[in-house]
Amino acid sequence: MLIMPEIGILLVSHVREIGDGVLRLLKEVAGDVTIKAAAGTEDNGVGTSFDRINEAVTSFEEPRIWAFYDLGSAKMNLDLVSETTDKNLEIQDVSFVEGAYVAAAMLQANASEDSIHSELKPLKIK
Amino acid sequence: MLIMPEIGILLVSHVREIGDGVLRLLKEVAGDVTIKAAAGTEDNGVGTSFDRINEAVTSFEEPRIWAFYDLGSAKMNLDLVSETTDKNLEIQDVSFVEGAYVAAAMLQANASEDSIHSELKPLKIK
Amino acid sequence: MVDKIKKWLELFAAQLHEKKTYLSELDSAIGDGDHGNNMARGADFLLKSLDQSGDTSAVFKNAAMALLSKVGGASGPLYGSALLALSKKAGETDDRSEWIAAGAEAIAHRGKSEAGDKTMLDVWLPVQKALADGTLTHEKIDAFVAETKSLKAKKGRASYLGDRSVGHIDPGAQSSGYLFHAFLEAGADHA
Amino acid sequence: MVDKIKKWLELFAAQLHEKKTYLSELDSAIGDGDHGNNMARGADFLLKSLDQSGDTSAVFKNAAMALLSKVGGASGPLYGSALLALSKKAGETDDRSEWIAAGAEAIAHRGKSEAGDKTMLDVWLPVQKALADGTLTHEKIDAFVAETKSLKAKKGRASYLGDRSVGHIDPGAQSSGYLFHAFLEAGADHA
Numbered sequence: 018m019l020i021m022p023e024i025g026i027l028l029v030s031h032v033r034e035i036g037d038g039v040l041r042l043l044k045e046v047a048g049d050v051t052i053k054a055a056a057g058t059e060d061n062g063v064g065t066s067f068d069r070i071n072e073a074v075t076s077f078e079e080p081r082i083w084a085f086y087d088l089g090s091a092k093m094n095l096d097l098v099s100e101t102t103d104k105n106l107e108i109q110d111v112s113f114v115e116g117a118y119v120a121a122a123m124l125q126a127n128a129s130e131d132s133i134h135s136e137l138k139p140l141k142i143k
Numbered sequence: 144m145l146i147m148p149e150i151g152i153l154l155v156s157h158v159r160e161i162g163d164g165v166l167r168l169l170k171e172v173a174g175d176v177t178i179k180a181a182a183g184t185e186d187n188g189v190g191t192s193f194d195r196i197n198e199a200v201t202s203f204e205e206p207r208i209w210a211f212y213d214l215g216s217a218k219m220n221l222d223l224v225s226e227t228t229d230k231n232l233e234i235q236d237v238s239f240v241e242g243a244y245v246a247a248a249m250l251q252a253n254a255s256e257d258s259i260h261s262e263l264k265p266l267k268i269k
Numbered sequence: 270m271v272d273k274i275k276k277w278l279e280l281f282a283a284q285l286h287e288k289k290t291y292l293s294e295l296d297s298a299i300g301d302g303d304h305g306n307n308m309a310r311g312a313d314f315l316l317k318s319l320d321q322s323g324d325t326s327a328v329f330k331n332a333a334m335a336l337l338s339k340v341g342g343a344s345g346p347l348y349g350s351a352l353l354a355l356s357k358k359a360g361e362t363d364d365r366s367e368w369i370a371a372g373a374e375a376i377a378h379r380g381k382s383e384a385g386d387k388t389m390l391d392v393w394l395p396v397q398k399a400l401a402d403g404t405l406t407h408e409k410i411d412a413f414v415a416e417t418k419s420l421k422a423k424k425g426r427a428s429y430l431g432d433r434s435v436g437h438i439d440p441g442a443q444s445s446g447y448l449f450h451a452f453l454e455a456g457a458d459h460a
Numbered sequence: 461m462v463d464k465i466k467k468w469l470e471l472f473a474a475q476l477h478e479k480k481t482y483l484s485e486l487d488s489a490i491g492d493g494d495h496g497n498n499m500a501r502g503a504d505f506l507l508k509s510l511d512q513s514g515d516t517s518a519v520f521k522n523a524a525m526a527l528l529s530k531v532g533g534a535s536g537p538l539y540g541s542a543l544l545a546l547s548k549k550a551g552e553t554d555d556r557s558e559w560i561a562a563g564a565e566a567i568a569h570r571g572k573s574e575a576g577d578k579t580m581l582d583v584w585l586p587v588q589k590a591l592a593d594g595t596l597t598h599e600k601i602d603a604f605v606a607e608t609k610s611l612k613a614k615k616g617r618a619s620y621l622g623d624r625s626v627g628h629i630d631p632g633a634q635s636s637g638y639l640f641h642a643f644l645e646a647g648a649d650h651a
């Protein structure tokens with residue numbers, strides 16, 4: 018019934034628990050969407066890690082990745098990764114939890130990209 | 144140096160880990176602001192709990208509480224609590240992580256309420 | 270009178286238990302798949318904490334607090350608000366259609382929702398109308414629930430599905446269907 | 461040449477270690493209080509992984525990756541991007557002012573920031589200019605760092621403080637000050 022979505026979701030947060038928690042929230046409505054979190058520094062401090070993000074990006078099987086992030090410095094690491102990776106990393110400048118939730122729910126429902134983008138548009142705050 | 148803020152911050156999320164994680168993120172920039180999380184159901188499932196929110200609200204010493212929430216059903220519980228509590232519960236319809244972060248950082252810096260509201264305004268997405 | 274009300278809530282709780290899996294299946298299709306578990310958890314606590322004072326308003330209020338405390342999902346504050354409204358209304362009148370009207374209004378207020386949004390309200394509102402007309406039957410309740418199939422969700426988690434929400438029964442409408450079946454069965458529809 | 465570059469980075473790393481507490485104190489006043497810890501963590505790894513191939517570009521690239529991997533804060537991708545730019549530029553020219561210009565440009569690009577935003581850029585840009593004029597001294601570097609005190613933050617965490625950010629040295633400007641002190645001390649400012 019569900020066509021394997023060609024888009025995966027990456028959650029980049031400054032805090033490990035936030036990444037894990039949002040993943041859990043999204044999984045409730047999007048069991049068939051690949052969702053990964055890269056959150057916190059390597060020693061699980063508050064911050065983001067280029068390596069963690071890079072590894073997560075590399076590990077997706079989907080050709081396209083939509084990345085959601087919490088604060089600005091996460092975006093800097095994401096930008097850097099997107100400049101160096103072969104993957105199609107599309108950074109979404111929308112509110113973190115709410116935007117990722119909408120995208121996950123709609124990807125699960127096989128909604129059209131256009132309709133997802135139009136739902137995400139009012140959440141663009143970055 | 145820092146005047147004890149008369150406003151506390153309440154974080155209401157569907158997931159325990161999200162509440163704890165955002166609290167951790169905010170505490171890094173707002174050590175003197177009272178911040179509490181009421182997240183997840185009582186058995187730590189995904190959802191919100193009127194009781195948990197109500198208890199958290201009651202436990203604040205500050206006369207005013209700014210509440211931030213992730214998804215719409217958290218807001219319904221918050222609305223219910225705000226109709227029954229004596230506390231001054233001000234529900235902020237802004238993006239959850241980003242809005243709470245800005246509010247915490249600015250409360251810590253003793254910024255004026257006006258200036259905080261004008262920073263929060265572009266984050267109003269609910 | 271209070272015995273019929275208690276009977277009503279007990280039958281509702283029993284039904285929620287029996288249909289737990291089905292309700293969660295409905296919610297899996299257009300939501301997060303927890304409506305059955307949410308309501309069953311609430312039902313357990315409702316039964317355990319059923320008020321024994323003999324006062325109808327107190328029975329509703331206790332039931333409201335039980336659902337509020339334990340349900341977890343959006344349906345918690347929604348059913349909670351509805352039952353709080355019934356508790357209040359039961360202190361003012363015996364007119365059941367006024368009770369249900371107050372409950373529906375509380376749901377609409379809490380959920381900022383209206384008729385046609387594909388929610389539990391799409392059962393509460395026509396039930397209220399039939400009750401006022403004296404035409405409420407089990408068949409009608411089932412029909413109201415089934416009619417949510419054709420609606421497109423505008424509120425709650427299902428709203429992100431847009432057209433894809435069409436063709437599925439709304440889980441909250443289904444659980445409200447059980448509520449009103451129990452209402453008739455307990456004879457709680459008249460004083 | 462490569463020895464001076466390695467010396468430069470070693471002196472920088474040593475200084476970051478020594479000033480760890482002070483840098484975090486500066487960040488506590490207008491940020492989240494971790495800049496010293498962030499940079500010290502990066503410095504440790506930078507020293508451990510210092511490239512020994514004898515190639516200047518490789519030395520910068522390794523240092524960039526060390527900071528990127530370990531710093532954690534905004535300063536990680538910022539210093540990382542700057543050092544990547546230096547790595548590239550060092551393959552094209554020996555002109556130090558061109559190197560630093562490329563680094564500053566990378567920071568501005570990565571941080572979407574500009575002169576006067578009260579960031580590390582407010583040290584990189586005037587250092588670059590003085591270097592081009594042949595007038596860079598330790599005193600000037602200290603002055604550039606000190607001048608960030610009077611600025612109002614427009615980028616990074618400090619930006620939410622508005623006027624309250626005035627009167628504090630920017631932590632990233634201070635660590636960049638250490639970078640350029642080490643630059644002069646190592647004699648890396650000329651080929």
Ligand SMILES: Nc1ncnc2c1ncn2[C@@H]1O[C@H](COP(=O)(O)OP(=O)(O)O)[C@@H](O)[C@H]1O
Pocket residue numbers: 216296300301302303304307308341342343344345347376379380381382387388389390424425426439440441442
């Ligand atoms: N805004 C709303 N107004 C009215 N009813 C709503 C609203 N949001 C959700 N509902 C009802 O709640 C039901 C879902 O309940 P449940 O699954 O327990 O909560 P959640 O969606 O938080 O997981 C829906 O099927 C719908 O009938």
Ligand SMILES: Nc1ncnc2c1ncn2[C@@H]1O[C@H](COP(=O)(O)OP(=O)(O)O)[C@@H](O)[C@H]1O
Pocket residue numbers: 090487491492493494495498499532533534535536538567570571572573578579580581615616617630631632633
């Ligand atoms: N957008 C930006 N452009 C340039 N520099 C920035 C920017 N954001 C932050 N910085 C620099 O980074 C420093 C803070 O680094 P650090 O404390 O390690 O990161 P974080 O703020 O993520 O905790 C600031 O003092 C500033 O010099």
Ligand SMILES: [Mg+2]
Pocket residue numbers: 296300301302303304342
């Ligand atoms: Mg549900």
Ligand SMILES: [Mg+2]
Pocket residue numbers: 189190301303341342343
């Ligand atoms: Mg739920």
Ligand SMILES: [Mg+2]
Pocket residue numbers: 487491492493494495533
């Ligand atoms: Mg910092």
Ligand SMILES: [Mg+2]
Pocket residue numbers: 063064492494532533534
């Ligand atoms: Mg930090």
